[in-house]
Amino acid sequence: MNLPACWTSAIDQPDHKFAELARTRQGVLTKPPGSLGRLEELAIALSAQQRSQTPAVDKVHISVFAGDHGVCSEGISAFPQAVTAQMIANFAHGGAAISVLAKQLNANLEVVNLGTVGDVPQGLAGVIDEYIAPATGNLASEPAMNEQQVAAALDAGDRAAERAAQNGAQLFIGGDMGIGNTTSAAALACLLLDQRPEQLAGPGTGLNREGVTHKAQVIEQALIRHGSDRSPLALLASLGGFEIAALTGAFLGAAARGIPVLVDGYIVSVAALIGVRQQPALRDWLHFSHRSAEPGHRLVLDALAADPLLDLGMRLGEGSGAATAVPLLRSACVLHNGMASFADAGVSGAS
């Protein structure tokens, strides 16, 4: 098994010297100290992560990872599996939510196709073929992936982070597309957080109460089958999705390359938590964009000690919540870089 280097090699901490410089600057800008609240903290964290006195998120790289899930045969989604492949084409044609938001942000958007049951037309612009298999195994009755498949997915994520680095990205966003993936994410979260399926199974794309109860039962079967190994690799192989493993690899890869990450919703947060369990130093590179309406997200965020910027009732995935929060990070940076100091502006400081 060939795991990418970022799986085990140490991730550096953000540079605290730049954090100190940024904190000092925030204290002399023409405002009561602390009055820009979390925008100040964002600017300080981005300065340390980017090793820059003028942090910026002008160049945003968005990778949407797509893959199908064998567990769909258990009837756990409100939508058919064919949607995964159809949405890949929609991403490429500019019609998906993340396509529109990426355009608004002038961000670089790519779609990494790890394998779908439905056909994806060849040669779609911005779609990168990282085919592993048509779908994962049905996690209720068999491992979702073998170790080679997990390694391939982690590696595909790491390569996305490398492309972001090559493009000079100042921020990395990972998105997910895979019908059935809230079941996979919930099963993973059960073992990561030691919680019951009823706590972590939610409506996803729109299941009713009966549907959510059935989904929790399917997850319960998966947990019984899984056994006791809680290592990140074993969890991914047993219960993961190709796109979830790729997201974990991408976040570790981005942090290893010094690129801060803006985390999206439920599925992406579970991938981030797996990365943090593997490499706790990853946590210092993560910003959290929003609290998803998927009920289990709250518990996953708590486990990451994360207080996301937005709570808009969004529950889409694709990286859409993260993209929606980018303007806040941009505001934090332009305020930090552009405001005058008390001394420069001739404004009196606190007495």
Ligand SMILES: Cc1cc2ncn([C@H]3O[C@H](COP(=O)(O)O)[C@@H](O)[C@H]3O)c2cc1C
């Ligand atoms: C048209 C459409 C676009 C989407 N974009 C993201 N998702 C989101 O919903 C799916 C997860 O929900 P579940 O586990 O209930 O299937 C994933 O594909 C996720 O990315 C979508 C879902 C649909 C239907």
Ligand SMILES: O=C(O)c1cccnc1
């Ligand atoms: O929060 C998410 O990421 C989410 C929730 C429901 C469906 N798809 C994604």
